[in-house]
Amino acid sequence: MANRKMLVIGLDAAPPKLLYEKFKDELEVLGPLVDESARYLMRTSHPPITIPAWMSMVTGKTPGELGLYGFRHRKPGSYLDFYIANYRFIKHPTVWDTLGSRGLKSIVVGVPPTYPPKPIRGYLISDFITPGPESNYTWPPMLKKEIEKLVGEYVFDVVFRSEDRDRVKRELWEMTEKRFKVLRYLAENKKWDFFMFVEIGVDRVQHAFWGFMDPEHHKYVPGNKYENVIRDYYKLIDREVKTLLEKIPKDTIIVIVSDHGAKRMKGAFTVNQWLAQQGYLRLEEEPSKPGVDLKDVKIDWSKTIAWGWGGYYARIFLNVKGREPKGTIESRDYEYMRDQLAREIRKIRGPNGEQWKTMVYKPEELYPEVNGDAPDLIVYFDDLYWRSAGTLGWPTNYLRENDRGPDDAVHDWHGVLTVYDPEETINKGFKGEIEIIKIRDLMLDLILK
Numbered sequence: 001m002a003n004r005k006m007l008v009i010g011l012d013a014a015p016p017k018l019l020y021e022k023f024k025d026e027l028e029v030l031g032p033l034v035d036e037s038a039r040y041l042m043r044t045s046h047p048p049i050t051i052p053a054w055m056s057m058v059t060g061k062t063p064g065e066l067g068l069y070g071f072r073h074r075k076p077g078s079y080l081d082f083y084i085a086n087y088r089f090i091k092h093p094t095v096w097d098t099l100g101s102r103g104l105k106s107i108v109v110g111v112p113p114t115y116p117p118k119p120i121r122g123y124l125i126s127d128f129i130t131p132g133p134e135s136n137y138t139w140p141p142m143l144k145k146e147i148e149k150l151v152g153e154y155v156f157d158v159v160f161r162s163e164d165r166d167r168v169k170r171e172l173w174e175m176t177e178k179r180f181k182v183l184r185y186l187a188e189n190k191k192w193d194f195f196m197f198v199e200i201g202v203d204r205v206q207h208a209f210w211g212f213m214d215p216e217h218h219k220y221v222p223g224n225k226y227e228n229v230i231r232d233y234y235k236l237i238d239r240e241v242k243t244l245l246e247k248i249p250k251d252t253i254i255v256i257v258s259d260h261g262a263k264r265m266k267g268a269f270t271v272n273q274w275l276a277q278q279g280y281l282r283l284e285e286e287p288s289k290p291g292v293d294l295k296d297v298k299i300d301w302s303k304t305i306a307w308g309w310g311g312y313y314a315r316i317f318l319n320v321k322g323r324e325p326k327g328t329i330e331s332r333d334y335e336y337m338r339d340q341l342a343r344e345i346r347k348i349r350g351p352n353g354e355q356w357k358t359m360v361y362k363p364e365e366l367y368p369e370v371n372g373d374a375p376d377l378i379v380y381f382d383d384l385y386w387r388s389a390g391t392l393g394w395p396t397n398y399l400r401e402n403d404r405g406p407d408d409a410v411h412d413w414h415g416v417l418t419v420y421d422p423e424e425t426i427n428k429g430f431k432g433e434i435e436i437i438k439i440r441d442l443m444l445d446l447i448l449k
Contacts, residue, residue: 004251004253005192005194005195005252005253006255007244007252008196008197008257009257010054010198010258011258011416012198012199012200012258013206013258013259013262013411014202014258014261014262015263015414015415016415016416018230018234019034019234019258022231023231023234026234029238030234030237030256031238033418034418036420037420038419038421039418040434041416041417041434041437042258042259042417043413043414043436043439044260044411044415045063045259045260045440046062048313048411048413049069049071049411050112050200050203051068051129052068053260055094055111055113057259057439057440057443058443059090059093059094059440059443060443060444061440062367062368062440064363064364064370064374066092067089067373067374068089069315069363069374069378070085071085072085073372073373074373074375076373077324078325079307079324080294086113086116087117087126095194095447096108096120096121099193100121100122104121104194105121105122105190105192106120106121106122106124106193106194106195106196107123107186107190107192108120108122108196108197109124109179109182109196109197110125110156110198110200112129112200113127114126115129115137116136117136117137117138117139119139122190122191124138125154127156127198127200128157130156137156150181150185154178154179155171155174155178156200157200157204158175160204161402161407163406165208165209165226168204169208169226169229172205172208173233176199176201176236176237176240177240179199180241180243183197183244187248188247194447195248199237201237202234205230206409207407207408207409208408209226210264211265211409212227212229212230216264218266218400219408251423252422254420255417255418255420256417256420257418258417259415260413260414261411261412261414263384263412265386265408266382266385266386267387267399268386268389268398268402268403269314269381269386269389269398269399270390270396270399271308271316271379271389272294272308272392273389273392273393273397274397280305280306280307280341281306281307282300283300284297284298286393287392289393290391290393290395291403292393293390293392294392301319301324301326302326302328304319304328305328305329305337306319306337306341307319308379309375309388310387310388310404311387311390312410313379313380313381313388314381315375315377316345316376316378318334318337318338318341338376338377342360342377345360346358346360348381351396351398356382356386357382358380358381359383360380361378361379362378363378384413385410386410389403390403414436417442
């Protein structure tokens with residue numbers, strides 16, 4: 001950074017298709033920034049999930065090394081109990097930790113997961129996993145009073161899986177406008193060398209409204225009421241970024257980055273229902289209605305081989321003797337059963353018998369270290385186009401809607417990365433070919449070397 005300031009604009013889930021192509025020419029500030037920047041594709045983490053992707057970016061570590069495989073993790077020795085990942089689990093130094101050790105000050109806002117906040121050399125506001133505004137969500141702690149005086153109750157997230165799209169839209173705008181008011185205040189009133197924030201609203205607006213925007217989505221109806229909501233939200237971000245840039249020095253290096261991309265959701269595959277049909281999951285009773293959780297049905301764990309979790313990817317757990325309370329798989333048979341189940345999952349076809357590009361991995365195939373509570377298998381149905389549904393009782397294994405509430409988008413492998421240097425010390429401008437940068441290499445290559 002060589003005595004230069006750096007601003008990292010984190011747009012959670014922003015895909016190249018939208019920022020680099022569809023909306024670019026309509027964005028007064030972000031469009032020219034993209035055009036005048038060194039432009040890349042950001043190759044996200046395995047799995048391509050907000051947690052762990054952002055933390056992989058700022059530590060240079062894989063999810064396996066971090067022990068982060070998503071928002072929630074299975075408690076060891078249990079079948080259905082889980083815990084929520086948080087900042088206490090992060091044992092590796094972040095980029096702001098390293099900069100702090102060099103005497104540089106950082107401002108960090110909304111980078112997942114940074115709740116509960118830890119001391120840093122500078123200022124920190126935690127992310128969307130924060131329980132609420134009553135929590136201690138800042139470092140230093142007294143910063144919270146400044147925030148409340150400025151905007152009242154700080155908003156960390158919105159409920160986006162809802163049929164009330166008008167409410168979702170209204171709350172997204174309110175959250176984003178409030179957050180940028182805080183960002184401008186920090187940029188103008190606090191000393192900093194490195195400033196990084198993540199706007200989770202980009203992810204939320206895409207999940208809630210993608211089906212209204214994308215003509216290829218099975219829910220799309222031309223001329224619908226919400227067709228331009230995502231476009232209008234990007235324009236909101238653009239206006240807010242414009243006012244933020246007015247508060248920073250003109251020679252600041254500006255980075256725009258997302259943790260993963262996004263694309264239309266084709267549907268959800270009922271992974272536990274399939275496991276039960278194949279004899280891997282043994283139910284003592286049939287679910288009484290569609291959408292029943294595993295915890296609400298009787299399961300014969302003494303005869304169960306495997307079960308799964310829903311989400312943007314599927315986590316598969318094997319019932320191993322000595323590890324689970326009623327394990328059925330001998331340790332000598334563990335790898336055989338993992339391989340067999342992986343082969344069977346790869347054979348799953350789509351609702352019309354079409355071939356899927358389903359990827360199944362053992363954690364140790366993806367990471368140099370496997371820490372924390374990893375699943376036994378990581379599954380991406382049809383290259384992420386089909387999310388995993390963990391509930392039971394459906395008349396089909398192929399759902400056109402998410403089983404946890406409306407959700408129109410899934411995650412994708414490539415996010416965005418642009419680097420704008422007004423002094424041109426970094427080669428800027430689009431050259432016609434887009435290089436791919438791995439997410440864990442970004443901060444190490446850009447800042448720390």
